[in-house]
Amino acid sequence: LIDLLSRGAPVDPDVLVGIGDDAAVVRTRPGQDLLLTCDLLHEGVHFRSSWYADRDPGLLGRKALAASISDIACKGGLPRFCLVTLGAGQDLTAEFLTAVFSGLYALAREHGISVVGGDTVGLAQGLLLDVFLTGEVQTGRALLRTGAQPGDLILVTGGFGLARAGLELLDKPPARAAACGLEAAVRERAVAGQLRPPVRLAVARRLAATGLLHAMSDTSDGLAAQVHHICRQSGCGAIVRADAVPVDPAAVGVARACGVEPLAWALWGGEDYELIMTAPPAAQPALLAAMAGAATEGQDGRCELSLTAIGRITAPGEILLQREDGTTVPLDFAGYQHFRLPGEGAGEERF
C-alpha cells in the first residue's frame, strides 16, 4: 500500500530522505539537517485505554512520544519540536487526558523537546494520539537504512520479545492464566515492556558519534521486519543467527508459560523500541566502548545496555535465519501483524 500511495509524491532536491525511512531528512541550512517524523497510536489497533486507565495514563502519552523519539534517535538525531494531534472519545474524562499529556510532557522535558502545537478533535469513542517530531542532525550525518554493506555485522541493543509478552498479558485472559505461576516481577517486567518502552536516545547518539555505523534503524515494527527493510533498502542480503538473538528473560518466561517459542516473539513480536545497526566487524570494540559510556548516563530506569551481534549483512540475495542446528530457512517478514488486536483493523506500515 505504501509503495502504491508513494507514487506521484513531489520530488524535491532539498529532501535528502523522504518517504521510506524512519524519519524524513530535509536540508534547511548549511551544516544542519532537519529530521521530521510522526507516529500514530490508535485505540483498538495499538492499545486499549483501559490498560493505561488501570495503571498510569501518563504512560500512554509517554509511549506516543517515545515512538517518535525512537525514529529521530535511530537516525543519530537530536529531537527538538513536537506537535500532538489528539482525538478523544466522549467517554474519556479531562482528568484522564490531562494525565496522558502529563506523561508526554515529562518525557519531552527529559529530552529537551518542546511541544509546540497540535490539533484536537472530539470523537464518538476511542482515543488517538499522533505525535509529530522534528530533530536535528549534522548535515549528511543522518544514519539511514540504505547504508548497510556486505560483511557488516548486524547489531542490536537490549533484548527482544518483551513488548509482545506484555501485550499477551494485558489483552489475553488465557495468557494471563497461563502466566499466573510466574513471579510477579517477571509479569510486571513484561507489561512494562509494552506500556513503558525504553528510550535509546543517549545510546543512539553515542553510537552515531563514533562515525563507524553504516546503517541504523529501530525495531519497533519487528526485528525481522527491520532486517528486511534494511536489506531491501541497502540492496543486500542477510543471515541472522537464531541463537544470537537476545530474548529478554521475562519474555522467555511468559512465552514458555503460554506454550510459545520465545524466539518467535523476539523476531516478530514488534514494539521493542531497540536500535538495530550495521557496521564493519572491526568497529565492534569501539561501539561497545561507546555503549559503556552511555551506561553511566542512566537509561530511563533501565540498564540493559547490551550490544549484540545477531548476524551479518551478505551480498544481494536471500534473508536467512540460521537455526541452532546450522540449517538455514528464509527469515519471515511478518513483523507488523502484532498490531492487530482482536476484532480490529489490519496492521501498520510506515512511509
Place this chain on the structure above:
Amino acid sequence: LIDLLSRGAPVDPDVLVGIGDDAAVVRTRPGQDLLLTCDLLHEGVHFRSSWYADRDPGLLGRKALAASISDIACKGGLPRFCLVTLGAGQDLTAEFLTAVFSGLYALAREHGISVVGGDTVGLAQGLLLDVFLTGEVQTGRALLRTGAQPGDLILVTGGFGLARAGLELLDKPPARAAACGLEAAVRERAVAGQLRPPVRLAVARRLAATGLLHAMSDTSDGLAAQVHHICRQSGCGAIVRADAVPVDPAAVGVARACGVEPLAWALWGGEDYELIMTAPPAAQPALLAAMAGAATEGQDGRCELSLTAIGRITAPGEILLQREDGTTVPLDFAGYQHFRLPGEGAGEERF
C-alpha cells in the same frame, strides 16, 4: 480543554510561538524561522468518505493539505515539507486511497511542498488524515494573533458561509430538498466551498510582504471564533459590523432556501478558509494594491480576491456585533460547533 492540556508543556527559548496560534514558530537559524502545523480530518467529524467517493476522492486529500497550508500562509510563511498520517478502514479500496493521495500530491506540487513521510494504520472502519506541514518565514516576520492594536481595521479576504451551505447540502436531505429550486450552479458552488476550499497562499504572502499587518490568522474555525481568538490573544476588544460581513451569494441563496439567516452561517459556519487580519486604517490602500497584484496570479480557479473591512479592534473590553439598526450585542463565539455531524463526537479546538 486546550488550556487544561497545555499546562505543563515544556518551555523553550527557541520557540517563538508554541501552543496557541495557527502554526508554531521555532528558531532554527539566524535569518529564518521554521513554522510547524498539523490538521486532522476525521471521518464522521469533519467529513464523510461518501461525499468524496461520489465525486472526486482527490478532493479529500486536497482539503487535508489545504487546511495545513492555510495555517502556514496566514502566518506569512512559505510551506515546505509535509508528513501525512493515514488511518483507513477495511471498507476503503486501494483505488480510493490512491485517488485521495493524488489530490494531496497535486496541491503539494502546485505550491512547492514536499511530502516527506508519514504513518499509516489500518482501522476497522472510517478514514482519518492528519497532515503535518512545515513552513519558512523570515526571522521575526511571522504574523501572529497577538499583534492586533486598538484602532486597527479587521479585514477579511473573500466571502463567508459557503462551506456551511455546502455541508448542509451534502449532509442533510431536508436542506437538499429545500434548495432544489436554486440554480444548479449555486448549489454546486456551495458544495465546492465545502469540498474544495480556496488556498490563499499567494495573497497571504503579498499581504504579509507589505509589512503593514499587525495580526493575521485564517477563518477555518469560524469567523466569529477567530475574532475572539485574536482579541483574547492581543488583549483587545472588537466591534464587527453585521452589514459589512461579506456573505457569499451562493451561501445567501442556500441559507434563505433553508430558512436560515445567512449571516449566521457566515459568522459561525466555519471552514471558510479565508484570511483575517488587522492593520491600521491608513494601510488599507496599500493592502488593496497588494491584493490586486495577486489577482493576476490565479487563485486556484477562484477570483474572489476581495478585501473587506468588517469592523475595528477596540480597547480591551467587549467583542460586539453591531446590527444594521446600529444596536450592539455581544458577538457569540460558537464557531466550532459546525464540526459536529449528526451522531458523532463533539467539535474541535486547535492548540
